[in-house]
Amino acid sequence: MExxxxxxxxxxxxxxxxxxxxxxxxxxxxxxxxxxSKDYFLAEGSLTWWAIGSSLIASNISAEQFIxxxxxxxxxxxxxxxxxxxxxxxxIIVAVWFIPVYLKNKIxxxxxxxxxxxxETTSLIMAVFWLFLYIFVNLTSILFLGSLxxxxxxxxxxxxxxxVALAIFAIVITLGGMRVIxxxxxxxxxxxxxxxIATTYVALTLVSEHFGMGKDVLAGFNKxxxxxxxxxEMIIDKPGPGSSQEHINKYLxxxxxxxxxxxxxIVNLNYWGCNQYITQRALGADLKTARTxxxxxxxxxxxxxxxxxxxxxxxxxxxxxxxLQNEMAPGGNFNPDNAYSAILGFLPDGLKGLSLAALxxxxxxxxxxxxxxxxxxxxxxxxxxxxxxxxxxSKMVWVGKITxxxxxxxxxxxxxxxxxxxxxxxGFTFIQKYxxxxxxxxxxxxxxxxxxxxxxxxxxxxxLITGFGLSVFFNEFAPSLFGNETWIYTAYPNGRxxxxxxxxxxxxxxxxxxxxxxxxxxxxxxxxxPKAFVLDTKMFRVEPSVMxxxxxxxxxxxxxxxxxx
Numbered sequence: 002m003e004x005x006x007x008x009x010x011x012x013x014x015x016x017x018x019x020x021x022x023x024x025x026x027x028x029x030x031x032x033x034x035x036x037x038s039k040d041y042f043l044a045e046g047s048l049t050w051w052a053i054g055s056s057l058i059a060s061n062i063s064a065e066q067f068i069x070x071x072x073x074x075x076x077x078x079x080x081x082x083x084x085x086x087x088x089x090x091x092x093i094i095v096a097v098w099f100i101p102v103y104l105k106n107k108i109x110x111x112x113x114x115x116x117x118x119x120x121e122t123t124s125l126i127m128a129v130f131w132l133f134l135y136i137f138v139n140l141t142s143i144l145f146l147g148s149l150x151x152x153x154x155x156x157x158x159x160x161x162x163x164x165v166a167l168a169i170f171a172i173v174i175t176l177g178g179m180r181v182i183x184x185x186x187x188x189x190x191x192x193x194x195x196x197x198i199a200t201t202y203v204a205l206t207l208v209s210e211h212f213g214m215g216k217d218v219l220a221g222f223n224k225x226x227x228x229x230x231x232x233x234e235m236i237i238d239k240p241g242p243g244s245s246q247e248h249i250n251k252y253l254x255x256x257x258x259x260x261x262x263x264x265x266x267i268v269n270l271n272y273w274g275c276n277q278y279i280t281q282r283a284l285g286a287d288l289k290t291a292r293t294x295x296x297x298x299x300x301x302x303x304x305x306x307x308x309x310x311x312x313x314x315x316x317x318x319x320x321x322x323x324x325l326q327n328e329m330a331p332g333g334n335f336n337p338d339n340a341y342s343a344i345l346g347f348l349p350d351g352l353k354g355l356s357l358a359a360l361x362x363x364x365x366x367x368x369x370x371x372x373x374x375x376x377x378x379x380x381x382x383x384x385x386x387x388x389x390x391x392x393x394x395s396k397m398v399w400v401g402k403i404t405x406x407x408x409x410x411x412x413x414x415x416x417x418x419x420x421x422x423x424x425x426x427x428g429f430t431f432i433q434k435y436x437x438x439x440x441x442x443x444x445x446x447x448x449x450x451x452x453x454x455x456x457x458x459x460x461x462x463x464x465l466i467t468g469f470g471l472s473v474f475f476n477e478f479a480p481s482l483f484g485n486e487t488w489i490y491t492a493y494p495n496g497r498x499x500x501x502x503x504x505x506x507x508x509x510x511x512x513x514x515x516x517x518x519x520x521x522x523x524x525x526x527x528x529x530x531p532k533a534f535v536l537d538t539k540m541f542r543v544e545p546s547v548m549x550x551x552x553x554x555x556x557x558x559x560x561x562x563x564x565x566x
Contacts, residue, residue: 005155009354016192016358020365021173024185028177048183048286053294056282056370058301059186062193063367066309067360068146072337074306074313075320077251078232079565082306083265086561089554091269092299096292096547099274101540102451104288111277112382118450118532120458126465128382130439131277132375138435139278140371140412144168145419146338147364153342154357164416167361168409171368175376175405178398182369183282189362190301196359197308199352204315204344211324221315228318235565246496253493256503263509268437271444278374289544296550303557309341316340368409375408376401437504438476441512442468449519454533460522464515471511475502 005013048056073081108114111131116124147167152160174185205221214220226233237257240249256263273279273295283291319325320335325343345356380401385392392400414420442465449456449464480492480500489510492500502510523530543551 005353005357006350008351009357012351012354013358013361016362017170020185020188020362023188024174024177024181027181027184048180048282048290048294050286050290050293050297052183052187053282053286053291054297054301055190056183056186056366057279057295057298058305059189059193059362059366060278060282060370061298061302061367062190062305062309063143063147063363066305067197067363068150068338068341070306070309071313071316071341072339073254074232074310075317075335075337075340076313077237077255078229078234078314078317079306079310080235080237080251080255082310082561082565083235083255083260084268085302085305085310086558087261087265088269088273089299089302089558091266091273092295092302093551093554094270095274095280096295096299097543097551098541099451100280100283100291100295101288102534102536103280103284104291105537105540106534109281109284110378110381111275111280112378114450115446115461116382118534119446119456119461120532123446123458123461123465124382125387126462127443128378131378134436134439135278135371135375135378136408136411137415140368140375140408141415143364143367143371144409144412145416147360147368148416149338150342150345150360151357151364153339154345154353154360161417164413167364167368168413170361170365171372172406172409174365174369175372175409176402178373182366182373186366186370189366192355192362193359193366194304194308196356196362200341200344200348200356200359201308201311201315203348203352204312207324207344207347208315208318211319211322222311225311225314225318229314229321232314232317233565235562240493246494249493250496253495253501253503256505259509260503260505263512264437264503264505264507267440267444267508267512268505271440271447272436275443275447277378278371281374281377282370288540289547292543292547293550296547296554299554300550300557303554303561312344313337313340316343368412372405372408376404379404437508438472439465439469441472441508442466442515445512445515445519449516449523451534452536453520453523454529455523455526456519456533457523457526457530458532459526460519463522464519467518468511468515471514472507475507475510476504 070081070084102108103114106114106117108117112124112128115127144164144167148160148163151163151167152158155163174182202218205218205225206216207221208224209215209217209221212224214224237248237252237255239257239259240252283295286294316325317340325335345353345360348356380397384400385397389396445464445468446461450461475490479490479502485492485500490502490506492502495501
């Protein structure tokens, strides 16, 4: 790997001081105000629609996309873009139907929603659940994958130093609170989009040059289409008796048309609509601002595969045709999670620094957002309620800052020697699979809690436990107990001596049976639960400007699916 040139360091230092300086200016601007926990955790009333939308994208697009999704692009191609394009539709659903419920009922955290709608037990269980998930799955994987990518760019000698540097940068941003995170994310998202586009441009010109067509981006893209047409199909065919293990592995990751009736919706609606990490950006705004910001994020999501997936497909075509051989792992195989950093190694001086800045922006923004969510849940839903009910506003802000530092230190510990095995699982798949263990139960609990007045607290607790238990059961035990072929699922050989049901199908089955259980239990209770939310149909109406954004997004998603079906 080539070393960085002086101009790369200059560009990177400019990026660092631009973000840090702007964040400090925002912090100083509000430092004279009285310390407020809601302002610190939610930036109440101060984020504009474009800041909300940018912050959503900056926090969402991280190492798991740049590294993990690019790796999936190398392996399966455009089919992985379903996560991004279905997310755009999920954000429409969240903006129109979920956010009004939160804002009308003055919900500031997801455990608070569960406490208000169900009971304190459900709220406490989920608060602890989310803290573990955010620290040990999300925060750790973002830090690990991001450090791995930057380390590969730097020549592979500084992994642990990079882990610490990224963690410190994230802590500095996070300690300023959600207002600092929200507005610095505007810079972060601009940097990651510009840097991402530059990387995609270089990736496509590398392909065109490799095949003797000069530096022609369009020719490079057309070559990808011709050389690997299987990488430009949204729907992966169901494996048959003669299917290769490679094809089966792709289907296990993205199970064709079946995933559109199962996990892909649960993943997205749970992530975008029932997730403190995401929703808190909009919870401090008025309804119109929140909706517009969320829809703006959905519009931007449509373009994310261009910068996070296409470089992976380009790396696949180059590797397949004899290039990138120096990037192979010791065993003689190419590690898909190295696809993005392999392309970065070919960037010219200057662009390498810009792309490094883009990658850092994505990592730091996500780390900061996740750490702030951890601090918000711990401070408001555990510390304030169970440890110090009389805590002052300034004390809660102080506790939040301590929590930020503690959570990131924990993530460093688990990242240090990859204690969770993230590198072996494949970054993007690791996050989706293990988040998916709790997604069915959580989403069922939120969905019925919002829109069915009969849902009871007992049903919620049983649903949460059942959703998790069924997810583990279908993922780990069902094939060995009930066989590989039943009327509700098919298990496929995983290449490691066992059989697996695609994890998105597991999510769909767990969600279905959890919903049936929750509805059955709730029917034994009162016709209207006393803690049910009062819904007014007027709150779901959208203004003409908002409707225009929705229509444009739906047209673009439809066009993409028609083209790549």
